Amino acid sequence: MKHRPPKLAEKILSKLQYDDIWKTTLGDFEEYYSYKVNKGGKAAANRWYWRQVLRYTPSKLIHTYYWGLEMFKNYLKIAYRNIQKNKSYSFINIFGLGVGIASFLLIGMYIVHELSYDSYHEDSDRIYRIVREAPDEVYLGSSWFGVNPMPLSIAMADGFEGVEHSTAFNESEALFRVGQNTFYEYGINTDLEFFEVFSINWIMGDPASAFRNPESIIINQSLAAKYFGKENPMGKSVFFNSEEDEPIERVVTGLIEDLPTNTQLEFDFIIPNFSKDDYERESTYWFNNNQYSYIKLAPGTNPNDLVPQLSELINPNLLADPYYGNSPEKLPNFKLMPASEVHLSSSDINFNPGKIGDIKYIYMLSVIAFVILIIACVNYMNLATARSMSRAKEVGVRKVNGAFRSNIMMQFSAEAVIFSSIGIIFAFALVYMLLPAFSGLVDRSFDTSIFLSTPFWLALIGSGLIVGLISGSYPALYMSGLHPIRIFKNQIKGGSGNRRLRNMLVISQFAITNILIVSSIVIIKQMDYIQSRDSGFERDQILAVTITDPEVMNHYAALESLFESQSNILEVSSARKLPSEIRSQTSGVSWEGKGEDEILRVYHDRVNIDYVELLGIDLIAGRTFNHDMDTDTSNHLIINKTMAQQIEWTPEEAVGKDFTFWRRDAKIIGVIDDFNFLSYHFSMAPLMLRYENIVDRAELLLKVNPQNMQETIAFVDNEIKKLSPNYPVEYAFLDDTFNNLYQNELTLGKILNYFTVLALIIACLGLFGLASFMMEQRTKEIGIRKVLGANLFQILGLLNKDFIRLVGLSLIISVPVGWYVASNWLKDFAFRIDLGAGVFIFSAAIALIIALITVSFKSVQTARTNPVESLKGE
Amino acid sequence: MKLLTRTEEFILLAVWKLQDDAYSIPIQEKLNEITDKDWSLGGIYMPLERLEKRGYLKSTLSESTPERGGRHKRIYSLTPAGKEALRYAYEVQQTIWSGVPQLMFGLG
Numbered sequence: 018m019k020h021r022p023p024k025l026a027e028k029i030l031s032k033l034q035y036d037d038i039w040k041t042t043l044g045d046f047e048e049y050y051s052y053k054v055n056k057g058g059k060a061a062a063n064r065w066y067w068r069q070v071l072r073y074t075p076s077k078l079i080h081t082y083y084w085g086l087e088m089f090k091n092y093l094k095i096a097y098r099n100i101q102k103n104k105s106y107s108f109i110n111i112f113g114l115g116v117g118i119a120s121f122l123l124i125g126m127y128i129v130h131e132l133s134y135d136s137y138h139e140d141s142d143r144i145y146r147i148v149r150e151a152p153d154e155v156y157l158g159s160s161w162f163g164v165n166p167m168p169l170s171i172a173m174a175d176g177f178e179g180v181e182h183s184t185a186f187n188e189s190e191a192l193f194r195v196g197q198n199t200f201y202e203y204g205i206n207t208d209l210e211f212f213e214v215f216s217i218n219w220i221m222g223d224p225a226s227a228f229r230n231p232e233s234i235i236i237n238q239s240l241a242a243k244y245f246g247k248e249n250p251m252g253k254s255v256f257f258n259s260e261e262d263e264p265i266e267r268v269v270t271g272l273i274e275d276l277p278t279n280t281q282l283e284f285d286f287i288i289p290n291f292s293k294d295d296y297e298r299e300s301t302y303w304f305n306n307n308q309y310s311y312i313k314l315a316p317g318t319n320p321n322d323l324v325p326q327l328s329e330l331i332n333p334n335l336l337a338d339p340y341y342g343n344s345p346e347k348l349p350n351f352k353l354m355p356a357s358e359v360h361l362s363s364s365d366i367n368f369n370p371g372k373i374g375d376i377k378y379i380y381m382l383s384v385i386a387f388v389i390l391i392i393a394c395v396n397y398m399n400l401a402t403a404r405s406m407s408r409a410k411e412v413g414v415r416k417v418n419g420a421f422r423s424n425i426m427m428q429f430s431a432e433a434v435i436f437s438s439i440g441i442i443f444a445f446a447l448v449y450m451l452l453p454a455f456s457g458l459v460d461r462s463f464d465t466s467i468f469l470s471t472p473f474w475l476a477l478i479g480s481g482l483i484v485g486l487i488s489g490s491y492p493a494l495y496m497s498g499l500h501p502i503r504i505f506k507n508q509i510k511g512g513s514g515n516r517r518l519r520n521m522l523v524i525s526q527f528a529i530t531n532i533l534i535v536s537s538i539v540i541i542k543q544m545d546y547i548q549s550r551d552s553g554f555e556r557d558q559i560l561a562v563t564i565t566d567p568e569v570m571n572h573y574a575a576l577e578s579l580f581e582s583q584s585n586i587l588e589v590s591s592a593r594k595l596p597s598e599i600r601s602q603t604s605g606v607s608w609e610g611k612g613e614d615e616i617l618r619v620y621h622d623r624v625n626i627d628y629v630e631l632l633g634i635d636l637i638a639g640r641t642f643n644h645d646m647d648t649d650t651s652n653h654l655i656i657n658k659t660m661a662q663q664i665e666w667t668p669e670e671a672v673g674k675d676f677t678f679w680r681r682d683a684k685i686i687g688v689i690d691d692f693n694f695l696s697y698h699f700s701m702a703p704l705m706l707r708y709e710n711i712v713d714r715a716e717l718l719l720k721v722n723p724q725n726m727q728e729t730i731a732f733v734d735n736e737i738k739k740l741s742p743n744y745p746v747e748y749a750f751l752d753d754t755f756n757n758l759y760q761n762e763l764t765l766g767k768i769l770n771y772f773t774v775l776a777l778i779i780a781c782l783g784l785f786g787l788a789s790f791m792m793e794q795r796t797k798e799i800g801i802r803k804v805l806g807a808n809l810f811q812i813l814g815l816l817n818k819d820f821i822r823l824v825g826l827s828l829i830i831s832v833p834v835g836w837y838v839a840s841n842w843l844k845d846f847a848f849r850i851d852l853g854a855g856v857f858i859f860s861a862a863i864a865l866i867i868a869l870i871t872v873s874f875k876s877v878q879t880a881r882t883n884p885v886e887s888l889k890g891e
Numbered sequence: 892m893k894l895l896t897r898t899e900e901f902i903l904l905a906v907w908k909l910q911d912d913a914y915s916i917p918i919q920e921k922l923n924e925i926t927d928k929d930w931s932l933g934g935i936y937m938p939l940e941r942l943e944k945r946g947y948l949k950s951t952l953s954e955s956t957p958e959r960g961g962r963h964k965r966i967y968s969l970t971p972a973g974k975e976a977l978r979y980a981y982e983v984q985q986t987i988w989s990g991v992p993q994l995m996f997g998l999g
Contacts, residue, residue: 044962
């Protein structure tokens with residue numbers, strides 16, 4: 018009778034097979050097992066069989082690991098010798114891999130940070146922001162708004178199905194005064210529910226008691242330190258003066274931790290919104306959209322199910338007003354946006370709390386991070402296979418001595434991983450050194466605490482390993498596929514078999530690099546264009562002083578004549594807003610002949626005498642606000658050309674026309690040329706400037722002499738301080754505030770520039786390495802050519818030709834992609850550069866010249882070698 | 892010529908006696924039979940391998956059989972050198988035992 022040994026045991030034993038004898042041994046065991054069963058019973062036989070497993074396993078393990086380790090030691094030794102032997106080659110690889118990994122980590126850190134916004138709140142997956150589409154409103158190119166009426170949030174907080182908590186908050190800016198310390202501070206006013214929706218860490222106090230008294234204020238640690246130093250801030254009072262309310266003394270009733278950097282919430286203090294003067298009206302009035310509304314859903318609620326209920330809640334209230342009642346198509350639509358997505362997905366939404374990023378830039382940066390890593394990997398592959406000649410004999414000897422293909426693959430993969438491991442160390446050093454600079458570049462605060470975090474190390478080591486394996490994959494496949502006989506018969510020429518692939522790798526490397534160069538140039542040119550283009554108003558040497566104390570504006574006339582008498586102050590005017598920051602828009606305008614359904618959205622600002630002159634805006638028709646006019650007649654308007662055009666007036670017709678805004682009668686006295694009060698992302702829009710004595714807050718505009726700037730500022734500061742000793746005075750230059758509009762683009766441009774240079778350096782290093790090896794193989798050929806009379810330039814041409822052809826081809830490939838990427842980016846600008854051939858020719862020239870210089874380093878050396886040197890070995 | 896160990900001698904003899912059936916299991920059985928002891932399989936693999944390396948044995952793979960789970964047997968046979976080694980061992984045995992009185996063991 019036939020007996021089979023236990024399956025598992027048999028399986029293990031069969032795995033242990035390490036030589037020929039084993040094949041029959043296993044048969045022996047099975048036969049003996051049958052014999053044992055017949056003799057001593059199944060249990061004894063099984064015991065015996067298992068004993069065999071135990072006996073043979075250790076020896077097999079030792080065999081495998083011992084010899085595996087021995088081989089690995091050998092790989093290490095060979096890799097070490099190769100690194101030593103070819104120092105420049107090793108440097109290129111390690112440098113390339115290190116820089117690649119470091120770039121990847123830095124960009125990765127930034128991306129992870131950007132993606133982490135507001136995911137730290139408890140139940141962050143249930144926190145949503147309500148955004149509203151107003152079909153009849155278009156503001157800055159979008160009809161989506163992040164602000165809603167306060168009663169909406171109040172109604173939802175009150176047992177609304179599917180909603181656990183609902184809060185509304187709004188930004189508050191206020192002048193703080195504690196003793197002699199006076200500063201403007203930024204905070205929010207909100208309700209108690211705020212603390213249920215968002216996770217705020219309390220150091221002292223708690224929400225309920227902090228909000229018991231309307232005259233209370235919650236401050237964060239930074240403010241506590243700023244105003245109270247090390248003292249306990251609780252119960253201390255702060256003189257609190259905000260624009261919209263009567264100044265009051267507030268008592269500190271809570272101390273909270275500073276918010277982390279990755280949140281859309283940006284505030285230093287919180288005040289109860291019911292303490293505000295207009296709370297009564299605000300909390301019941303459905304037509305004032307000024308609150309950020311956030312809700313925390315009940316677990317298991319689908320946010321989409323809530324949207325119709327939102328409309329049901331708000332529509333009856335809105336329809337009561339004829340504005341909506343007569344045209345229900347103007348009713349708003351709602352969308353719930355996860356709080357964790359607000360930071361990156363709000364670029365098309367008007368009014369957002371905190372800094373808004375752009376998911377597009379995240380994608381772009383991710384691509385750049387990977388591209389640089391890939392370029393570094395490609396370098397390694399290229400150089401490793403180009404050197405296959407010098408390693409082929411080694412592979413041949415290993416194979417003849419019994420190495421399997423898998424052993425050779427293992428060896429070359431291990432070698433690449435060794436290189437990338439050294440690269441990791443280099444990358445860490447780079448990241449460590451560059452972290453502060455990078456933080457400044459992307460305007461985020463990364464500090465060295467990141468080096469203590471596990472994910473950082475996982476990413477560092479993980480990326481190093483993956484890069485090593487990818488880099489080693491092709492060399493491993495290629496080298497292990499070499500046939501020993503062909504190796505020893507010298508039938509393998511220096512990497513001849515894989516030349517096609519290597520060329521493709523070089524082409525793709527340079528194509529990618531060139532796309533980066535094109536993108537950088539386009540951004541640089543566009544930014545240059547933004548700064549140099551005539552925006553229709555002068556920005557140079559214009560000092561803007563932000564006035565917040567009404568007292569100053571009460572003495573405006575005196576101040577104006579004082580400043581104008583100074584030789585260093587050329588002109589003086591003022592406005593409610595800076596000329597590049599006019600954002601107030603109204604459709605409450607009408608004129609004679611306006612159509613029934615005609616809607617005109619007009620941006621508007623209040624300005625003072627000499628505004629147009631100071632900013633150098635061209636007057637097309639009529640006159641400006643100047644000292645000649647009768648200052649008693651307020652409600653004089655100046656409109657811009659676009660506005661006249663949209664009303665279908667010629668500038669001349671417009672002058673003298675009656676015009677009504679907010680049911681106030683006014684007269685158009687002048688038409689000015691368009692100027693870019695919106696950023697260059699937007700095309701020209703209608704603008705209306707009203708003359709009005711500005712009594713509260715204002716921007717004082719001073720055209721100053723570039724000489725003696727310091728003294729002028731000191732003088733202005735002194736004069737304003739005389740009038741308002743308790744208010745801080747803030748200065749800015751108009752060109753700086755103008756550039757602030759393009760912060761995102763400037764940042765992207767800077768990042769892109771740096772990483773383009775890095776990519777170019779890595780790609781050139783690779784090209785240099787490759788050129789070196791290719792030329793070493795041609796030294797004899799060059800020697801013979803020189804002996805036969807070729808001159809230096811002929812040889813240089815010969816040597817450089819191949820590489821230039823490759824780079825040239827890559828440039829051609831890169832043009833359509835580069836064009837697509839660049840024109841897509843430019844699309845966001847209404848005012849933009851033409852994407853002409855110039856950009857591509859310029860970038861191609863850069864790439865070609867750099868490639869040529871790189872290759873020439875080596876080719877000149879090769880071409881100048883004395884033929885006696887290169888040929889004496891024959 | 893190097894002298895065989897006792898185990899090697901037994902194994903070579905077993906292989907010779909078993910002829911066409913000389914593979915590990917019957918060899919083991921034969922040794923059990925001769926010496927009246929339990930030999931482990933491992934105990935005979937090593938000498939078999941050593942003897943083959945020294946050229947006293949050669950082995951061929953035979954057809955597979957069902958009771959072995961379809962696996963091959965390794966059949967051993969003596970080489971001329973193996974026979975020579977056995978003959979030498981026998982001679983040494985003869986020489987060393989000659990003159991020892993048979994009565995010493997009471998076998999007379």
